[in-house]
Amino acid sequence: MYGTTTAAVDSTFIIIIAFGFLLFALIIFFTIYFAVRYRRSRNPAPSNIGGHLGLELAFIAASMVLALGMFFYGLTGFKFLKMVPADSLAVHVTARQWSWLFTYDNGRKSTDLVVPQGRNIALTMETVDVIHGFFAPSFRIKQDIVPGMKTYTWFKAVNPGTYDVLCSQYCGQEHSKMLATIYVVAPDVFKKWYNDEDVDIPGLTSE
Numbered sequence: 001m002y003g004t005t006t007a008a009v010d011s012t013f014i015i016i017i018a019f020g021f022l023l024f025a026l027i028i029f030f031t032i033y034f035a036v037r038y039r040r041s042r043n044p045a046p047s048n049i050g051g052h053l054g055l056e057l058a059f060i061a062a063s064m065v066l067a068l069g070m071f072f073y074g075l076t077g078f079k080f081l082k083m084v085p086a087d088s089l090a091v092h093v094t095a096r097q098w099s100w101l102f103t104y105d106n107g108r109k110s111t112d113l114v115v116p117q118g119r120n121i122a123l124t125m126e127t128v129d130v131i132h133g134f135f136a137p138s139f140r141i142k143q144d145i146v147p148g149m150k151t152y153t154w155f156k157a158v159n160p161g162t163y164d165v166l167c168s169q170y171c172g173q174e175h176s177k178m179l180a181t182i183y184v185v186a187p188d189v190f191k192k193w194y195n196d197e198d199v200d201i202p203g204l205t206s207e
């Protein structure tokens with residue numbers, strides 16, 4: 001449907017912004033129109049304007065369509081973010097004061113997240129202490145990690161590169177240092193790294 005979580009969030013965001021601009025333009029237009037149309041020189045005596053059922057119903061209907069339209073796009077995008085694709089590569093995320101630990105199915109562990117380009121990545125997340133939040137702005141994903149619960153999120157990185165991970169819940173003194181990097185690499189590079197073979201991923205030092 002959207003392909004990536006980034007596309008799901010961005011298209012919803014753009015549609016809601018567009019609705020906002022539309023309403024803004026209408027409000028400004030009618031403010032100016034009425035100020036000119038009913039100016040004092042043209043209407044020296046105030047007139048009593050009564051209700052207009054048809055106009056009122058039309059206004060209610062139009063507002064409802066706009067609000068429901070925004071809700072519809074929000075819900076569609078949200079559902080997409082919550083539906084982890086079945087073919088995803090699973091990574092377990094452990095949040096703790098104040099660092100991240102990523103554990104792969106073969107037991108490989110890393111304090112940075114290394115993923116293959118173009119593959120769906122499913123994250124199941126747990127905390128060993130307080131509430132943290134997994135936030136990867138480039139992929140538009142943000143999910144709280146709550147004690148006693150397993151939460152999840154997913155993403156797909158289309159382009160190779162490095163992307164930031166931040167903790168989005170204030171979790172104590174060194175909350176602001178609770179950072180990690182997502183290394184998006186070519187699938188063959190990932191395979192080697194995953195199997196602990198000798199491979200160079202520029203910038204990746206932590207293990």
Ligand SMILES: [Cu+2]
Nearest residue numbers: 132167171178
């Ligand atoms: Cu935290």
